[in-house]
Each structure stands twice: as structure tokens, then as C-alpha cells.
């Protein structure tokens with residue numbers, strides 16, 4: 001099993017170009033099932049989850065081609081016959097696989113998609129996805145670990161108020177409603193920028209989707225789609241991760257290829273902590289930050305602080321002068337990086353969904369275990385500031401969502417390498 005070796009205390013400087021967003025790419029790929037027309041996607045991050053989604057689409061019959069060098073994907077499903085089944089083998093490694101349910105059902109009136117099952121950070125049910133699809137007229141049964149969904153006469157637009165905010169369920173229902181008869185109104189939607197990227201993509205395809213308010217969307221279903229060229233938005237979480245790296249041990253680190261408007265909450269909190277940054281529309285320079293102050297944060301749906309940046313923020317809090325606090329509101333089990341950070345010398349206590357971080361604390365290199373995607377990268381950040389060497393096991397978690405992580409960090413003078 002591959003490991004990452006990080007030698008700490010090397011000052012980072014230079015430029016890091018942010019990749020396209022994994023979380024924007026996955027629902028857009030799922031939505032490609034709707035159309036027979038050509039789809040060209042640019043700035044696609046070539047990470048494991050994206051490759052798995054492409055393999056799933058190919059398995060189902062999609063004519064999909066990845067150009068890893070150019071970071072492009074082209075899809076043309078003219079007259080293609082689909083197997084409308086998403087097997088466990090794909091969905092178990094990438095939960096977002098369940099998002100093909102909405103498009104398969106809308107296009108073919110029938111779908112069989114594996115239940116994703118739990119994952120390290122929580123139970124992660126799909127009840128809200130199924131609630132929305134039922135409102136659009138689908139009949140759903142669960143049997144042998146699979147969701148069997150049927151809408152023999154197609155889906156029909158409806159007014160749906162989500163019982164709680166879910167990114168994936170909002171995406172699934174937007175995609176399904178794009179090919180439903182009539183108009184759908186969605187309330188209490190997630191409004192992450194990646195969902196806006198999906199609605200922009202679907203609008204280019206010919207669907208009429210309008211955001212009526214922060215959490216309200218109108219979708220006018222479409223029957224004939226248009227050819228589309230679309231650029232994936234930047235990865236907000238990757239950008240946040242590298243800004244934190246700069247705050248931890250950067251001298252002049254330029255994070256480019258971003259849209260600062262989508263990072264307002266993160267920037268506000270980092271400024272409050274005393275992180276020294278020069279902010280521009282499409283790039284941020286993180287300068288040397290000498291005194292980091294403690295803060296209290298809570299994770300929330302967008303525009304709140306993202307749960308996907310919680311573990312990385314915790315590492316920065318080990319450098320703050322005083323006691324910081326994190327309240328994790330999205331996932332019930334997302335502090336699994338804490339025991340690993342403690343092994344490196346961090347002073348962190350947890351109680352339920354609260355973590356208290358006492359700083360400043362010098363971290364010491366150790367052999368640690370990655371448990372999920374964002375936890376893995378927090379251990380890389382910890383390794384960058386620790387004394388001596390840190391070895392991170394189970395880096396396959398990291399490969400699911402970070403494109404060229406080692407290459408980007410090495411380019412900025414980090415000492416990081418992969419052990420095979």
C-alpha cells in the first residue's frame with residue numbers, strides 16, 4: 001500500500017494552480033446521461049473519484065473519452081443503448097455514484113442503483129434523494145442492497161421542499177427534474193457553488209433553471225438538449241487547503257485560478273486568525289503569518305464554513321496562541337484525524353461534535369493513518385510543520401480528490417515523496 005513521506009519545516013513559496021472541482025465534475029458527469037448531444041468538459045480534475053465515475057458511465061454504455069493531459073472529457077451518446085444499472089462495485093468506493101439515479105430514471109424510466117452504504121465519516125443515508133424522486137412520481141423499492149426505481153410514464157414536475165439540506169439530493173433532483181414533464185420548484189435546497197456550476201451546465205444544455213432565492217430553484221423540464229461546452233469551476237476545498245498550508249509555513253505562496261467570491265467565509269475566518277494575505281479576484285498571496293489567533297468555528301452548508309475544510313483548519317489551530325473550538329454540524333463522525341494529530345503532539349480534546357484545540361503546539365513527525373479524503377490532507381499539512389519525518393499510510397483516500405498534490409507541493413519546495 002502506498003504511503004506519503006513528508007519532511008517537515010521547509011518553507012513553502014511559489015505558485016500553486018488550483019485544479020477543477022471534483023465535487024462539481026461528478027454531478028455534471030451524472031447529468032451527461034440525460035443527453036444524446038455532444039458534451040465537452042474542460043478543466044476536469046483527473047482524480048480517482050472522477051475516473052471511477054467515468055468507468056461507471058462507460059460500464060453503463062456511455063461513449064466517454066478522457067484526455068488526462070488536457071484535463072478534458074468528451075461524451076457523445078447518440079443512439080447509445082444504456083444498461084441502467086449502477087453496481088455496488090462502483091458506488092461503494094464513490095458515494096456520488098448514487099447521483100446517476102436521477103438521470104437514469106428521467107431518461108429511461110427505470111434504474112437499479114446500489115445503495116452506497118455508510119462511510120468513515122458517518123452513516124450517510126440517501127433518504128432525501130429518494131424523497132425527492134418519489135415527489136417527481138417515481139416508485140421506489142429497496143431490495144438486496146439496491147434501489148429499484150421506476151417511472152414508467154416518465155417523471156412529472158412537482159413542488160418539493162427538502163426536509164433538510166443535502167448537496168447530493170439537491171443535485172439528483174435538479175438533474176431528474178431537467179427531463180421531467182412540466183415545472184419543478186425546489187425549496188430548502190443546498191446552494192453550494194458546485195450546484196450553481198451544475199445548473200449553469202444544464203442551462204447551456206437547454207434546460208431552463210432559475211435560482212429564485214438562496215435556497216429556491218425553478219426548473220422547466222426539457223425534451224431536446226443542445227450540444228454543450230463547459231468549464232468546471234475551481235476546487236474551493238483544494239484552494240482552502242493550500243491557503244492553510246501557506247498560513248502554516250508559507251513565505252510568499254500564490255494560490256491562483258480561483259474566484260475569491262466563493263471563498264468569502266474562509267477568508268473572513270483566516271483573516272480573523274491573523275493570516276497575512278493579499279486577496280485578488282482570481283488569486284491570493286499568502287504571506288508569512290507570525291501570530292495566529294484562536295477562533296471558534298462551526299461547519300455548515302454553504303455559505304457557512306465547509307465541513308470539507310474542517311480537518312485542515314484544525315491543523316492551523318494547533319499553531320494559534322490559545323484555545324480554538326470547532327463544532328462539526330454536518331457529519332456525525334468527522335473527527336477521526338484527531339487521534340492521529342494527537343500522536344503527533346497536538347493538544348486536542350473532543351466531546352460529541354465539539355473539538356477544543358490548545359495551541360501553540362509544536363508537532364512531531366510520526367507514522368500516521370489516513371481515514372478519509374480530507375483527514376488525509378490534514379495529516380500532510382501537519383507533516384509540513386512537524387519536526388522530522390511524517391509517514392502517512394492509506395494515501396489512496398487522498399488520491400480520490402486531490403490532483404497532483406505532491407507535484408504541486410514539491411513545486412513550492414516541500415519535501416514530500418511517495419513510497420511504493
Ligand code: UD1
Nearest residue numbers: 023096124125126127128129165166167168169308330331
Ligand atoms: C457532498 C460533498 C462532500 C461534502 C458534503 C457536505 C460531493 C461529491 N460530496 O456530499 O464532499 O462533505 O456534500 O458539504 O459533492 N443526508 C441524509 N439523507 C440524505 C442525504 C444526506 O441524512 O438523503 C445527511 C448526510 O448524512 C449528512 C448531511 O445530510 O449528514 C449532508 O450531506 P450531503 O449534503 O448530502 O452530502 P453529500 O452530497 O453526500
